[in-house]
Amino acid sequence: MDNVAAKTTTAIQATDLGKRYGSFWALKDCNIVVPRGSVTALVGPNGAGKTTLLKLLVDLSSPSAGSATVLGMTPNQSSGYLSEIGYLAQEIPLYSQMTVEKHLAMGAHLDTNWDNGLAVSRLKELKIPMGRPVGKLSGGQRAQVGLALALAKKPKLLLLDEPVAALDPLARVEFLTSLAQAATDAGGELTVVMSSHLLADLERVCDHLILLAAGETQLCDSIEHIIATHKLLVGPRNEATSSPGYSIIKETHAVNETNLLVRLNDKNFRSSSRWHVHDANIEDIVLAYMEQAKQEGDER
Amino acid sequence: MIILRINTRSGVPPYLQIVQQIKHDIRLGLLKKGDKLPTVKEAVTMTAVNPNTVFKAYRELEHQGLVKGQPGIGVFVLNNPDTPPADAQARLTADLTRWIQEARKLGLDDEATEALFHITLRK
Numbered sequence: 001m002d003n004v005a006a007k008t009t010t011a012i013q014a015t016d017l018g019k020r021y022g023s024f025w026a027l028k029d030c031n032i033v034v035p036r037g038s039v040t041a042l043v044g045p046n047g048a049g050k051t052t053l054l055k056l057l058v059d060l061s062s063p064s065a066g067s068a069t070v071l072g073m074t075p076n077q078s079s080g081y082l083s084e085i086g087y088l089a090q091e092i093p094l095y096s097q098m099t100v101e102k103h104l105a106m107g108a109h110l111d112t113n114w115d116n117g118l119a120v121s122r123l124k125e126l127k128i129p130m131g132r133p134v135g136k137l138s139g140g141q142r143a144q145v146g147l148a149l150a151l152a153k154k155p156k157l158l159l160l161d162e163p164v165a166a167l168d169p170l171a172r173v174e175f176l177t178s179l180a181q182a183a184t185d186a187g188g189e190l191t192v193v194m195s196s197h198l199l200a201d202l203e204r205v206c207d208h209l210i211l212l213a214a215g216e217t218q219l220c221d222s223i224e225h226i227i228a229t230h231k232l233l234v235g236p237r238n239e240a241t242s243s244p245g246y247s248i249i250k251e252t253h254a255v256n257e258t259n260l261l262v263r264l265n266d267k268n269f270r271s272s273s274r275w276h277v278h279d280a281n282i283e284d285i286v287l288a289y290m291e292q293a294k295q296e297g298d299e300r
Numbered sequence: 301m302i303i304l305r306i307n308t309r310s311g312v313p314p315y316l317q318i319v320q321q322i323k324h325d326i327r328l329g330l331l332k333k334g335d336k337l338p339t340v341k342e343a344v345t346m347t348a349v350n351p352n353t354v355f356k357a358y359r360e361l362e363h364q365g366l367v368k369g370q371p372g373i374g375v376f377v378l379n380n381p382d383t384p385p386a387d388a389q390a391r392l393t394a395d396l397t398r399w400i401q402e403a404r405k406l407g408l409d410d411e412a413t414e415a416l417f418h419i420t421l422r423k
Contacts, residue, residue, distance in 0.1 A: 039350050173348055176348040177344070177345060177348040179348075180344045180345075180348050180349060180350060180351065181341065181344055181345060183344075183350065183351055184340055184341050184344045184351040185341075200308035200309060201308070203308055203314065204306060204308050204314060204347070204348055204349050204350075205348055205349060205350050206350065207350045207352050207353070224313065227313065279311060280311075281311040
């Protein structure tokens with residue numbers, strides 16, 4: 001019974017998942033749950049294992065430790081498994097000499113679920129020249145072609161590795177709009193996991209967030225819950241800062257002021273009157289965790 | 301049709317920004333009783349936010365009694381939020397103008413005046 005419930009509400013579950021190259025752990029102790037229908041941001045410093053995690057999920061690499069369940073299955077290279085998953089690698093692997101049209105024809109030939117009409121109307125709406133070799137398109141257009149191809153197979157899960165990293169701001173917004181539209185059209189049947197460094201963009205389109213840093217899963221929750229449980233406390237210097245009501249993620253001191261970014265342990269936490277409680281935005285929260293992880297790494 | 305805007309730097313959650321903007325537009329008369337709000341797809345296209353964010357904003361507006369969703373048709377503006385009658389508004393504006401003049405006379409600049417207003421409002 002539990003298993004059935006997990007299948008319907010969870011798109012991805014990883015337990016102690018890890019990948020080791022020689023003596024180096026590219027990903028370690030990764031414990032995540034991605035709810036079905038969510039658009040999840042995957043963030044963390046370079047080298048935290050984001051790409052490694054995505055590769056493990058599509059079985060382009062096999063785990064050295066732990067396990068993952070994706071759409072109720074263990075990652076494997078069978079066509080049954082991969083037909084439900086769209087994966088767009090960082091470098092957007094397209095054939096530069098081949099036209100957009102030819103890419104679509106190839107997809108239609110290789111995939112039984114292929115919705116060519118959907119891909120064509122999507123790309124025409126974006127005014128992408130269908131007869132032009134992909135190598136002659138702009139970066140933004142190439143990313144849109146990659147996305148359209150990944151969506152044309154009607155996946156239940158879409159994994160995007162830094163899809164907007166190389167795009168100019170306008171192309172970035174256009175890409176995110178296409179992605180949000182696809183999520184709307186799928187009506188909760190599509191789960192998206194997208195790695196990126198651009199936190200402000202992510203807050204717009206994503207509703208969940210996973211933060212990998214220092215070989216650990218630092219955060220894995222809905223953005224709403226993360227924001228609700230993290231606060232910025234501003235108060236006088238030279239006063240005891242610790243409290244059972246919260247855990248300190250980041251502590252900043254000035255001559256006569258102390259700022260604490262904290263995770264609340266107690267929902268009904270009330271600060272003393274000398275401390276002011278402010279909301280923190282997702283960017284501040286993620287940066288605080290990344291700094292904390294970096295300091296711990298340096299001390300090790 | 302109104303144009304929805306999202307500011308990702310403001311720190312205000314995107315769903316709340318949509319709620320605030322629509323309430324503001326109703327108050328300003330840009331949205332009137334019976335007007336249809338953008339569909340979720342239109343809202344997503346304008347802002348690149350997650351569709352669940354738009355659903356949540358519309359649910360919140362419905363909860364506040366400002367709009368009503370009609371399944372399969374759309375979400376429509378119901379009421380104007382409580383605004384004081386025109387004469388009351390004029391009287392309050394006159395009082396506030398006098399108060400601001402007084403504050404300036406006493407040497408408060410705009411920033412200090414605003415701060416005082418907000419502090420008193422929250423008391």
